[in-house]
Amino acid sequence: MRNLLDERKRKILAAVIDAYIVTGEPVGSKTIASLPDIRVSPATIRNDMAVLEQLGYLEQPHTSAGRIPTYSGYRLYIDELMNAKAISDEEKRMLDECLDIEAPTADALIESASKALSELTHCATVVRNISPKFSVITKVEVIPTGKRMYVLLMITSSGNIRNKVCRLEFDLTNEQMDFFSRYMAENLQGVSVDELSEEIIEKLVAAMGTYMVTLTPLLKGVAELAEGFKNTEIHLEGERNLLARQDISGAQIARFLENKNEVMKNMLDDSFGDLHVAFGEDGGFVIENSSMIVSKIRKDGKLAGSLGVIGPMRLDYAKVIPYIEYLTGRITEMISEEDEDNGDNEE
Amino acid sequence: MRNLLDERKRKILAAVIDAYIVTGEPVGSKTIASLPDIRVSPATIRNDMAVLEQLGYLEQPHTSAGRIPTYSGYRLYIDELMNAKAISDEEKRMLDECLDIEAPTADALIESASKALSELTHCATVVRNISPKFSVITKVEVIPTGKRMYVLLMITSSGNIRNKVCRLEFDLTNEQMDFFSRYMAENLQGVSVDELSEEIIEKLVAAMGTYMVTLTPLLKGVAELAEGFKNTEIHLEGERNLLARQDISGAQIARFLENKNEVMKNMLDDSFGDLHVAFGEDGGFVIENSSMIVSKIRKDGKLAGSLGVIGPMRLDYAKVIPYIEYLTGRITEMISEEDEDNGDNEE
DNA sequence: GTTAGCACTCTTTTAATTCGAGTGCTAATT
């Protein structure tokens, strides 16, 4: 049996997808035949396209129309057929400029990349901030702000900070507050946010002795703060680029916004490589006519965050994918550099 | 000259708008004539409707269609014609339950109202949080979080808290940090966020003496934090209810999202009463086929915040407006109660 | 002042027709 997908068929498939990405119209055999590096007649192309359709890479909207790519078609195109446009030095410079190297936290850095990507691709972008796995608690503080009102503060080594306003039943004495600060410093400082479980909190509550009654609500607050750190939220940038699209309904966008955390979780499954592309309903991604490209950001080999775009199926993958890869690559470099930096100087 | 808008015409106008709000279709004379409390023939109604059209309250999409309300028509309807459905005791109870009376800050309270309103009306709601005019700075702190990294913290008397991560050129000595804390406490504690201008900051910088060089960046950060408090952001709740609408384009929504701060500012102009309704492009409000209802929340008679909804022109005004008025009324009560509370106990 | 009657207007719907792009197949060509 001969090779089902010889060089010419691959070329034709690539050409069909290239054309479809540009025009959005079904592509006919004539259009392909007129391309300079295709040297066969429309009839031959028709035969090949029929085969490509049987193999599931192309489909016809109706009997007498040209072909459009199927999901499998796009998949093959992205994996093997398209020739990714290498990033020029000039583009590199531009992308580097967009990255906020002065950013005080890794999260701010990744957000700047997200903004840049959104503007350059005219797509919405999604960011998953740097995972709390890599940060430990630096400080937990309680600050009185009014009658029976206290602000709880939790700061991590990565510079992230969260707060929560607590209303207590009683006012705290200075002594109680001092105890709390000391207690937190002794027991939580240096603890990974990731490790801070309910159990640890309960143990701490139990071991508080006479302070238990008054300070338990604060500990509850601490637990909530830690929880907040763990649930790294997904953030959407350039929402306008989604809203402006005519080919998707607002309801789809709304559904995506509500499920974006879970969608992102699916996209970051270990079984995928560092770059993963999903279409339409792949793995719970649900915006019709759309594709989502997500690249992982690693630190010490472990998943630390991610950056991606959501755009139409007809996306200029050959341009966008290199952009994403370059940006996430740079970020990965920068956040590991940072680490060295800290390591060198703190010891 | 006879009264241009006699009782019957007003009744007919109200009936047309009532019907249009329900069906969304142009309303004809027959439909109106069939209503129980209209005792005249279609022909009479046609005559009246022609007058109402000349007066600018109704219009015809085309020659042989029924009438639909114009902006002026809606305006008159809302101001004078509709019979606002009084809120039943049961509804009051339900609304009260939705309000988070345990909310630690006024902002959290108003957010809870916004959520409830969004769900009850199936519209998007907009909130403008409680103005910083009513809060003073309680605390400014700097907390080291890593090499040359510091978190600046600003807390206000209303329990609001903002932070900013600063990366400095040098590490601070304990002495420098102590000075900063003391300096901030002495000079900024009790200062209204509103009053904290560039000038004050500059004066503080100038008066810092030997600490000037090292601490100026922190002061800059303080200024930025204060700025952040002043620019009370507008927050949209129930965005899905906007997205799900078929009669507006995503581009319109995007434009609104980008301009929402300014739109809200226009809506809160002093020349309007406490409740203001804008249509389509009134005063810079730009979503087609939509109306925006905003009610002011006051404290000591001064504008403190606001709550509103954005829905279709065909909104059930008679139901929604009382809801908004009730909620903002309750909030107004609650935040002034709070004040008394504080006043009583702090003296 | 109100109303019945009616001609008129203009959109919506439906159907019929045409047009054209693109295909698949067959037979000829290389």
Added chain:
DNA sequence: AATTAGCACTCGAATTAAAAGAGTGCTAAC
């Protein structure tokens, strides 16, 4: 054996025509 020209065929899109229907404005009668 692979490629290609030629051609009949399919099916959506665009065009046109006709009919239906809702609602009006006007006139004349009540």
